[in-house]
Amino acid sequence: MSRRALHHVEQRRGPRVSAGRPDLRGRELCRALRRALRGQQFSAERRVGLRGPRCASLVRGPHTLRETSPHSLVPCATVGAKFAHVRGREHSRTSGFGGVGIPGGVYLERHSLSIGDGMAGRKWLIWGAVAVAVAGLAYVVSRPSAPAAGDVDASAFAGLVADGVRVIDVRTAGEYEGGHIPGAENVPVDTVPQTSQSWDKTQPIAVYCQTGARSANAMSYLTGQGFATVYNLRGGIVEWSGELTRGSAAGTAAGAVKIATNGTPVLIDFSGSA
Amino acid sequence: MKPVVDRLEQEFKGKVEFRVYVDDSGPDNLAGTLGVQYVPTYVFVNTDGSIAQQVVGGMAEEDMRKALEALN
Numbered sequence: 001m002s003r004r005a006l007h008h009v010e011q012r013r014g015p016r017v018s019a020g021r022p023d024l025r026g027r028e029l030c031r032a033l034r035r036a037l038r039g040q041q042f043s044a045e046r047r048v049g050l051r052g053p054r055c056a057s058l059v060r061g062p063h064t065l066r067e068t069s070p071h072s073l074v075p076c077a078t079v080g081a082k083f084a085h086v087r088g089r090e091h092s093r094t095s096g097f098g099g100v101g102i103p104g105g106v107y108l109e110r111h112s113l114s115i116g117d118g119m120a121g122r123k124w125l126i127w128g129a130v131a132v133a134v135a136g137l138a139y140v141v142s143r144p145s146a147p148a149a150g151d152v153d154a155s156a157f158a159g160l161v162a163d164g165v166r167v168i169d170v171r172t173a174g175e176y177e178g179g180h181i182p183g184a185e186n187v188p189v190d191t192v193p194q195t196s197q198s199w200d201k202t203q204p205i206a207v208y209c210q211t212g213a214r215s216a217n218a219m220s221y222l223t224g225q226g227f228a229t230v231y232n233l234r235g236g237i238v239e240w241s242g243e244l245t246r247g248s249a250a251g252t253a254a255g256a257v258k259i260a261t262n263g264t265p266v267l268i269d270f271s272g273s274a
Numbered sequence: 275m276k277p278v279v280d281r282l283e284q285e286f287k288g289k290v291e292f293r294v295y296v297d298d299s300g301p302d303n304l305a306g307t308l309g310v311q312y313v314p315t316y317v318f319v320n321t322d323g324s325i326a327q328q329v330v331g332g333m334a335e336e337d338m339r340k341a342l343e344a345l346n
Contacts, residue, residue: 194306258323265321265345266291271314
């Protein structure tokens with residue numbers, strides 16, 4: 001007979017919970033019992049106890065399982081304590097509680113007790129990780145579809161051109177005339193520092209060159225000067241698969257400039273002579 | 275080129291304003307805006323302010339006269 005034999009009551013009644021742990025002892029057993037008996041209806045005064053070398057009683061409310069000496073079993077029963085017989089599967093057919101009838105007693109098969117609290121801390125960890133993952137996914141999904149400033153591939157660059165972003169060809173005039181992206185302005189890369197001083201820094205700018213090298217320099221220069229959004233065509237115009245326009249610039253940066261005149265045409269002499 | 279420019283200035287007095295660029299280095303300097311890198315550079319500007327032509331290097335007098343006459 002198991003050491004934990006108790007008085008037998010009402011064998012049919014008893015909670016069945018999932019995930020058994022046959023090795024539970026002591027405090028862990030108490031915790032498991034708490035969980036197992038959670039669904040049971042107890043009045044405030046009733047206690048649950050289990051008999052064994054260490055007895056414990058469960059109080060509904062804040063679920064405390066209290067040690068009770070085996071000798072106080074009967075006195076506890078008279079004040080309404082509820083008893084649970086915890087036993088292994090091999091003893092499931094034997095009568096518990098020593099044959100004494102105790103009203104409301106339940107059987108808990110050890111192997112059917114759920115562990116519960118072992119996972120309590122980890123449960124929060126798992127939920128926390130899930131929440132972080134969901135938040136991260138939501139952030140990624142909700143990001144605006146415009147490409148991040150920096151190197152972009154040819155198809156994204158084509159999207160930028162279609163959006164009307166200002167396109168700057170930083171190659172030499174000769175290369176520009178040989179074929180450039182329609183609508184691009186020609187600002188040779190060595191003139192970018194001077195020319196860009198008059199540009200609007202909040203406006204997005206897309207630069208490209210033959211292979212992406214010079215325009216990468218231009219992009220890093222412009223970004224360093226405080227330009228908010230600068231795109232570079234990765235791989236240069238070599239990667240461009242759209243149309244190219246030939247001929248000299250109709251829309252060079254200089255062409256867009258307006259000179260203040262006094263009602264007559266002007267010849268500005270940059271010869272440096274006073 | 276200076277004698278040529280002076281001569282043409284006399285010729286087009288009242289019709290075309292001849293400005294000599296003064297170095298105004300700063301964020302909005304004209305040379306930077308126009309992308310002027312070499313000397314001499316001549317920038318021909320129409321009355322409405324748009325740039326008709328930008329020529330780098332010396333020009334023959336005849337070419338310069340033609341360019342000035344083409345300005346409106």
